[in-house]
Amino acid sequence: MDRGSKAPIHRQIYTQIRNMILTGDLPGGTRLPSTRTLGMELGVSRITMVNAFQILTSEGFLRSRAGDGTYVGNEWLNEAVTAPEVRRPELSSRAGLSASTRGSDLQRQTSPSWNPEDPESFVASQVGIDLFPTSVWKRLIGRHSEEQSIEMLGYPEALGHRPLREAVADYLRDSRGIDAAVEQIVITSGAQQAINALMLMMTDPGDEVWMEEPGHIAASAAMLANGCRVLPVPIDECGADLAQMPNELPAGRLMFLTPSRQHPLGVQMSLARRMDWVAWANEQGSWLIEDDCDSELRYRGSRLPSLYELDRGQHVVHVGSFSKIMFPSIRVGYVVLPEDLVDSFATAISVTGRAPATLMQAATADFIREGHLNTHVRRSRKTYAQRQEALLRELRNQLGSFIRAEAVDAGMHVIGWLPSTVDDQRLAAQLADKGVYTYALGDYLLERSLPPALLIGFAATDAGHMPDAVNYMVRALRHDGYSC
Amino acid sequence: MDRGSKAPIHRQIYTQIRNMILTGDLPGGTRLPSTRTLGMELGVSRITMVNAFQILTSEGFLRSRAGDGTYVGNEWLNEAVTAPEVRRPELSSRAGLSASTRGSDLQRQTSPSWNPEDPESFVASQVGIDLFPTSVWKRLIGRHSEEQSIEMLGYPEALGHRPLREAVADYLRDSRGIDAAVEQIVITSGAQQAINALMLMMTDPGDEVWMEEPGHIAASAAMLANGCRVLPVPIDECGADLAQMPNELPAGRLMFLTPSRQHPLGVQMSLARRMDWVAWANEQGSWLIEDDCDSELRYRGSRLPSLYELDRGQHVVHVGSFSKIMFPSIRVGYVVLPEDLVDSFATAISVTGRAPATLMQAATADFIREGHLNTHVRRSRKTYAQRQEALLRELRNQLGSFIRAEAVDAGMHVIGWLPSTVDDQRLAAQLADKGVYTYALGDYLLERSLPPALLIGFAATDAGHMPDAVNYMVRALRHDGYSC
Incomplete structure (x- = not known):
């Protein structure tokens, strides 16, 4: 008996007896x-033993015969129970279990991780959460968290909460110049869910898809997970360069x-x-997925x-998210799609995980x-500009x-x-060992076609702290x- | 100009001029x-025109020459712009675009939908939201919605919020008898996300997977979306019957x-x-996915x-969700996995859509x-039992x-x-047309092996209202x- 355990004593006794039955130790x-004898032996009250026996009996593990006592039951008894396979196998005997090709690929993927309590994070995707108006947020959340309606508590609408779809349509029109009807907008739990669902909807295993090189790691992961072949398109100072793709390539x-x-x-x-890519999509009958990440954070x-x-919504799916401009744990984003694809996309979302909580x-x-x-x-744009300036100054000086x-x-990183x-x-791994978090550019490349570099985020570090933060990095490197 | 539109006038003018440039009407x-002349022609102020021109100039569509006026720019000009492909194509010309096999399959899937404002819903998955303690919920949400910490606002932890994983471990031990370490628990945004991620992790396209017949529609959808072949296993009064599967079948x-x-x-x-299936998994080296749906609602x-x-966590992944016992829009669930698979599963989740909002x-x-x-x-168990009784009585009487x-x-339906x-x-379709929502058993079958039936939910309908609700169904049928 483990008196320190949180499980009640009768439950502990129940579990032990049941396991003895399942392993065949109690045939x-x-x-x-x-119960009186057993209780005395184990040093527990008779009522505790009775409780344990009652559960075991109701589940068929024990059966009591009037005036005769309690026996190990046999309702569940078949060959399987006494066969050695049921004994807890060594982990190695399960090795074949997880060996699907996709599963092994997943196991090899490293997701950059970091500990928020560690001293110096330059993680490129980390936003300045100190800027977020949480008192406003608390008020807005409070407004809806007591609503006892089917709309608020029932299954979220497949296309997303209607008031949010309307707000996104207005937002896109007013601040991004995108003229889309509410009916074209579907709410997602972020860009990653959107990209994965689009792959499911638009591709078949073995299809070729084109991808920026270097490019968004999580997008390639979704492409690979959906069985696609990923062809890298080089980037220059004007963006992804269609002209560098060999003419004889099959259309992606x-x-x-x-x-x-x-x-x-x-x-x-x-x-x-931009016009090149729109023309390519039109000529090839291909899709463009436009991830509009960080478009708000332009300095x-x-x-x-x-x-x-530019395409007026014929071959382009526009993907956006509030993770970077509000806060990452919000898990709310959106896509703008041609109206005739909205239902397929919503189905793809419903298969892979559904819309975010209605409250959010x-x-x-x-x-x-x-x-x-x-x-x-x-406010973020102004403060991030100062933080970038401070980072660049300290990198130059130190x-x-x-x-x-x-x-x-x-954006949020240099x-x-x-x-x-x-x-x-x-x-990057050596720095992370010392609590200094950056990403390696190499992680973003399918082929090693660029010199080595780090992505160094500035959004989450106060400008006044930047000299110390960079100094910590210098010491870690030394x-x-x-030699630096 | 559309004075009723929400877009500001200068934005409307901007959009029109830009589109004329993009279509080649303005070479x-x-x-x-x-701006003065144009403003007078369009009946808007000069400053409105200046605003529109400024955006167009900053984006490169226009260029102004000092003392000479404003010209259509050519920064974006290339063959693509004037080529007819850029004109808005007819929808039919895009037909090839969405024609991936998976995409077409998704388009054919019908998701049962219903309108919460319609009179009588017997939707099987609809919970009695009138029972949920929203004032408690508001207090708990309020407690966390102003926290300005990286833990609360930053990217959710890949395995889920640690305090919730701990609470789930205790809950599973105390109320379900499942003895799992916190390290084996991963938070999901519900059972659907869990099942889809498990398919991604455990299978390759073309793999055979076994499935209850009739069975969970959304689970089969995830299997098919991940390229698996689904083999139906018949159900009898003791559950899925392994003995009815031909011996020569390949192991799923x-x-x-x-x-x-x-x-x-x-x-x-x-x-x-249960012991049969555990033995099967052990012998074949196969997985069991245990969806513990509605286990709390046992009458x-x-x-x-x-x-x-029973397997002590070697070949079984246990899937649970709070959608049915709290409320569906919460989008929070969990899985219990062998510890050595936890990271792969978290990666599969991160590829398909990430953990739910930390606040939830x-x-x-x-x-x-x-x-x-x-x-x-x-409380739900007690009230649902009464609602079931009322439904059965009215179905019998009417x-x-x-x-x-x-x-x-x-469960929540008969x-x-x-x-x-x-x-x-x-x-079911005829009833839905009249605002009476049920599901057809036929939707749950891969093969038509059972007589016709409806799933009739009782959880969301007050017992006192049941006579009227069933009467409404009777009238719809007649x-x-x-003849009824």
Whole structure:
């Protein structure tokens, strides 16, 4: 008996007797001592033993005969029970179990992880949560969390909470220039769910899909998980370059693009390139998936029209998320689709995991409607610009001989180019060991076609703390023998 | 100009000029009238025109030459722009686009839908939301919605919010007899996400998987979406019957089971059958997916040990959800896995859509910890039992000659067997047209192996309203010419 355990004593006794029966240590037909005797032996009250016996009897493990005592039952008894296979096998005997090809691929994927309590995080996707107006958020959440309606508590609408779809349509029109009907908008639990569902809907296993190189790791993961072959398209200072793809290549089923801020390199795709891709999609009958990640966080230059607008929504699915502009744990995003594809997409979402909690959708709708989102975007943009400036200054002052970084016009990280002999993946792992978190550019490449670099995030670090944060990185690098 | 539109006038003008440029109606190099002239022509102020021109200029569509006026720019100009493909194509010209096999399959799937404002819903999965303690819920949500921490606002932990994983471990031990370590528990956004991620992790396209017949529609959908072949296993009064599967069949990669309350027939799997399946999994090296749906809502008889416990977690993944025992829009569930598979599963979740919002996880943890869940389960069980009784009484009194239904020991719906000549899918559609929502048993069958029946839910209808609700169904049936 484990008196420190949280399980009640009678439950512990129940579990032990049941396991003895299941392993065959107590064979069917065995007569058990009385509850009084057993209770005394185990040092527990008779009532505790009776409770344990009652559960075992109701479940068929024991049966009591009037005036005769309690026996191990045999309702559940068949060959399986006494066969040795039922004994807890060694883990190695299960090795074949998880050996589907897809499963093994998943096991090999490393997801960059970090400990929020560690000292210095430059994680590129980490937002400045200190800026988020949580008192406003609490009020909006509170407004809906007591609503006892089917709309609020029942299954979420397949296409998303209607008020949020309306708010997103207005938001896209007013701040992004995208003219889409409410009927074209489906709410998702973020860009990742959207991309995975689009792969399910648009591709078959073995299809070729085109992808930015370097590109969004999680998007490639969804492509691979859905059985697609991923063909890399090189990036230059104008964005993904169609002209560099050999003419004899089969037309891809789709191309994945991040035109507002190329992920991870940070460049904005030029208008001419945008038109190239729209023409390609039209000529080939292919799809463009436009992930509009970080389009709100633009510090310099104006935002160019989205692919969706340039194509006017015929071959482009526009994907957006509130994870970066509100906060990551919100898990609310959206897609804009041609209206005739909306139902297929909603089905793909319902197969892979359904819409986010209605409460989160309702509060997000109010956050947009009442102007808090625009205020928060403006505030974040201003503060992030200062944080970027501080990061670049400190990198130049403290690490100028080792890391070369230039300002990005949009987003939450800079690219810190390393000396060509350095292995960026190894370096990132070494830094992470010391609680300094960055991503390696190498992780974003299907082929090793670019020099080594780190993605260094600035959004989550206060400008005043930046000198210390970078100094900590310098010391970590020196400790590992890098001369900087 | 559309003065009724929500878009500001300058934005409307911007969009129109941009579209004229994109379609080639305004070729590159065209000189535009002055903002003053254009404003007068369009009946808008000069400042409105200036605003529109400024956006167009910043995006490269226009360029102004000092002292010379404004011209259509050519930064974006290439062959693509003037090519006819960029004109909005007819929908039919896009037909090839969505024609992936998986995409077409998704388009054919019908998801049962219903309108909550319609009069009489007997939807089998609809819970009695009138019973849920929303004032408690509001308090728990309020407690966490102002927390400005990385833990609460940053990316959700891949395995789920730690306090919720701990609460689930205790809950499973105390109320389900499942002895699992916190490290084996992963939070999901519900059973559907869990099942889809398990298919991704455990199977490859073309693999054979076994499935209850009739069985959980959404589970088969996930199997098919992941490229698996689904083999039906017949159900009898003891649950899924292994003995009815031909010996020469190849071992399935996995079997999907709902032992607590077979979905949709409602029977509980016997202990002997449970041991059969555990032995099968051990012998074949296959997985069992145990969806423990509705195990809390048991009105008669005791709950039998879970497959997970009987196998002691070697070949069984145990799937649970709070959608039915709390409320469907919560989107929080869990799986219990062998510890060495936890990371692969978390990766599969991260590829397909990530964990639910941390706020919902934190409030659910408190709801369990503080005893509200147990109270609510007890209360629901009692009220649902009364509602079932009322439904059966009314079906007997008002529809006894047409529908034959028996009490279920667990769950939220009864099976209403129909005369053998009736087409249950057609009948359910006819009823839905009149705002009476049920599911057809035929929808749950891969092969037509059972007589026609309806799933008739009772959980969401107050017992006092049941006579009227069933009367409404009777009138709908008579209106469609059924003699009852």
